[in-house]
């Protein structure tokens with residue numbers, strides 16, 4: 122198979138982890154006899170520094186031309202405590218999602234058995250948990266109109282959904298539920314929000330087309346609680362952009378560490394694959410970041426954008442083998458991890474390659 | 478001391494748990510020689526059934542006249558899956574908060590040592606966790622303008638904050654942080670939302686007046702993750718209405734069960750005290766609901782509205798003693814709870830009274 126992959130490292134640890142991801146792509150191409158070609162492009166803070174824009178036109182053009190994008194992270198602490206900054210790294214990310222029509226963000230939450238102890242949640246609560254989140258990614262309060270009053274004393278964001286936006290993500294979630302355990306939980310705040318009432322209305326309608334899937338509705342506050350209390354009760358979860366942002370970060374604790382979680386953003390054109398963790402400037406350049414979320418993003422990319430199931434499974438099996446062999450990065454290590462099994466970003470990548 | 482207390486049971490298990498709360502108030506009055514008088518009023522689904530309104534005028538008048546309100550819960554499943562319902566129980570709750578100017582919702586999250594095992598989180602992660610949430614309660618997307626397009630295909634809610642709304646809740650949170658461990662974490666989504674950028678701006682300004690308090694800002698997604706990963710890192714948390722709703726329900730897992738958590742809503746006039754749990758129609762009328770959140774709401778009421786510290790501590794000590802004696806309601810029991818220690822709502826109330 123011939124494919125062109127765009128690597129977009131972005132900010133902070135993005136460069137370190139996508140470098141490992143790319144090595145894994147190369148190893149898969151060699152092993153399974155594919156022709157993968159690569160290019161690179163800028164986004165986020167590094168793009169602002171180089172071009173003044175968080176998403177340069179050149180990057181967008183390259184993304185549209187690629188068969189898939191392997192993405193790192195965006196963000197820089199310099200903007201976080203400066204509420205008046207006009208250009209922000211995150212704008213690049215949001216604009217990319219909108220421009221590429223990436224309306225469905227898939228976040229699989231599954232614990233590797235070897236990491237049962239790495240979580241703050243009890244093993245008996247976690248064992249067997251396996252959730253697939255569908256987070257709507259191009260609507261909601263993220264993209265509604267933003268306003269600041271002239272005297273600067275009032276600020277607002279419009280939380281808004283349209284029927285077709287809800288319907289298309291619901292359909293994707295139901296289709297996935299069919300291939301899994303046949304359960305779907307839709308999360309909203311319909312007891313308070315009009316946009317959530319539309320959300321629930323549309324999901325109820327789509328549900329009629331999938332009588333084989335068991336549908337449940339939860340309010341977002343209850344869902345945030347139940348995810349920790351009883352994660353095994355969930356199969357597919359579908360929710361809006363903001364609630365999805367919060368719930369999937371929370372759910373990362375089910376997987377032991379955020380450093381293990383990959384996501385796929387798909388929609389109208391090129392799919393984008395990225396860790397759910399951020400740019401983590403506190404550890405940038407230290408070579409200690411966990412590259413496995415980027416490696417698992419590669420697994421999603423191979424499966425979803427290229428339909429290469431065996432290749433995807435080989436990547437996941439390699440990660441599993443590395444963990445079984447006892448290798449850990451700092452974030453998933455514990456007091457019992459021997460010093461010679463505690464690896465940096467690059468060495469962890471080497472272990473994955475060795476097990477491929 | 479002479480005080481007039483309005484009991485507002487509301488819906489579902491509200492009646493069962495506030496009945497126990499009232500008994501505790503009576504016992505405290507007798508023991509400490511106070512004159513408490515009581516009245517009752519309707520809210521929520523029961524009020525809609527009786528009067529057509531979720532917050533009848535009579536209830537509001539009685540609330541204004543009272544020295545404090547002991548509240549149960551509102552909600553009914555009949556409305557949850559009917560996005561078109563015009564009158565809803567929750568409207569009564571939201572209108573009450575607005576009308577009484579209850580802009581600060583305090584939710585203390587503290588684990589009774591005896592319940593370490595009841596949580597899904599590991600004991601070593603939990604031990605020592607003690608968080609006080611300040612949730613803004615009369616602004617945000619809860620009260621911003623709601624719209625539905627004429628063709629019903631688009632729905633929106635305005636997420637909006639004004640400077641003074643943020644400032645007054647921040648001041649309350651900082652004042653509390655001073656009397657605790659001197660740490661405050663403000664939670665927003667300032668990397669995406671304009672209303673959050675105003676939030677952060679104002680909190681940064683208020684912070685300058687409290688140089689003795691250590692301030693930290695977290696994005697809501699990171700906060701949702703950190704609460705589970707390392708709850709001990711938090712002291713006072715201040716956040717908006719929607720994020721506060723989600724994070725405090727999630728944090729209930731830190732306290733072992735939602736059935737243990739009380740809240741105080743204070744502001745311009747009468748304070749309202751209530752469990753953070755809902756109306757729980759699945760167990761209504763069965764006599765199994767945990768009344769301790771209502772009992773602990775009484776402790777908050779005595780302390781915050783009446784300034785009766787010793788009385789408040791006596792209530793908390795009684796709850797502690799009951800738990801130490803091994804008594805449990807279903808929600809906080811485990812496989813090792815002997816059958817004769819497993820109590821219903823009323824019996825649990827009796828044990829609290831006995832230990833007072």
Ligand SMILES: CC(C)[C@H](C(=O)O)[C@@H](O)C(=O)O
Nearest residue numbers: 195196211214366668669698
């Ligand atoms: C960086 C930020 C804008 C982004 C989001 O909120 O969507 C991130 O948290 C994510 O989940 O991808």
Ligand SMILES: CC(C)[C@H](C(=O)O)[C@@H](O)C(=O)O
Nearest residue numbers: 312313342551552567570722
């Ligand atoms: C019932 C509902 C409207 C309410 C809220 O969202 O505020 C509840 O969840 C709460 O936290 O008091």
